[in-house]
Amino acid sequence: MAKIVEVSQLQKQFGKFQALKNVSFELNSGEVLGYVGPNGAGKSTTIRTLLGLIKASSGTVKIFGKDVWTDSIDIHKDLAYVPGDVYLWPNLTGGEIIDLFLKMHGAFDAEKRDELIKKFEFDPKKKARSYSKGNRQKVALIAALASKAELYIFDEPTSGLDPLMEAVFQDEVARLKAEGKAILLSSHILSEVERLCDRIAIIAAGEIVEYGSLEEMRHLTRYEFKVETRKEATDLANQAYIYDLKVDEHDPLKIAFQADSDKILMVLLELTAYDVVKIDSNPQTLEELFMHHYSQGRG
Known part of the structure; x- marks a missing residue:
């Protein structure tokens, strides 16, 4: 398995507040890493660092062997991301927004897009202003899952979805894993993390307090x-x-x-x-x- 994400001794300070303290973890191809912790623990700060949106105070963060801050444009060609709350252009239809996201990303599978629209029971003809939170999530999920990426970062991706749609998402993650993709999953649904993830990192107050497979963690439980x-x-x-x-x-x-x-x-x-x-x-x-x-x- 190839190393896709390498985070070593990551620290991030906002003024006097230290949001991340020596965070370290790895993610390989064909692997799902669950990233969990309470609100304010540092999950979103870590993900924003991985996406190249904020610069680390110290430590090294690499994706595909490239620095996430200096090489973010290159990295994003092979990365798909779904945030926990999706904001859309209100006057465009869901289908138009999905196609816009896919064209901006580059390589995508049109047949997979159409299949996902059916699986998620999504109406692509409605204007985005009429969508519920769950339907806004579906737009981002369909666009991400239909794109041809090597790394998928999901930050609370099923927020607002009903259990049937959560099951569709879980099936798609299993498919990506079987295809050798790397998946970072931050989720508040711990049963979902437990079911899908090969390894788990628990972060609390900016520090990784547990890291490894669930079985490796259980020797302490x-x-x-x-x-x-x-x-x-x-x-x-x-x-x-x-x-x-x-x-x-x-x-x-x-x-x-x-x-x-x-x-x-x-x-x-x-x-x-x-x-x-x-x-x-x-x-x-x-x-x-x-x-x-x-x-x-x-x-």
């Missing part, structure tokens, strides 16, 4: 246990590796708790004393991992 026993687990709450123990108010033989992933064997050994009837365990979701860092950042 806890497992959720739901257990039914024949004997009351009276001593379980006293174990240092058991967290957030909850006993079912209607049935004291049903309990739920969390434990670190490296303590699973100890959990199983402890549970044998209570005559287990049923046990379910699952790793934390990306949302739980994200909220863990978000609450830490706020505290």
Whole structure:
């Protein structure tokens, strides 16, 4: 896989405020990178830097091996971008705007454009002034997905779309990935990120707090246990590796708790004393991992 995006020790200051602190990540061809974090964490500042709209205070940021600030015009020939809020020319139709975007970009697939218009159930004949937020997003998505690019940057791309249209977008991202394209996806829909992304970067207060595959991250997270026993687990709450123990108010033989992933064997050994009837365990979701860092950042 070829390296498409290389960000190393990126810092950005606005006056005395440091928006980004030593941000580093990579994105390869045929890969989807999820970029998530709370509002104000630095996601948009990072993306604006990648697009060459603002200049980094220090560090290196390269796309296709080229500097994003000095070579932005060259880079944009092979880059497609969808922002989280799209503003359109009110007197042009959606179809006219899509064609304008595609001609400005350069290489595009007209058949793919027509296919996407049908898939997204989009009416290209209406004036843009009449479009809802979801339809404005569709204009940008159709134009980006029909363009022939090597890197796709999506910043909250499904904002305003209903679940069926979100599914269409997800199918298209899977197609791009299969074609060897590189995709940077910043999304507030964590289930979408979890489903689509090969690697995830979580940013909080301008710093990357987690970076890697979800499985690599989960070695730092806890497992959720739901257990039914024949004997009351009276001593379980006293174990240092058991967290957030909850006993079912209607049935004291049903309990739920969390434990670190490296303590699973100890959990199983402890549970044998209570005559287990049923046990379910699952790793934390990306949302739980994200909220863990978000609450830490706020505290």
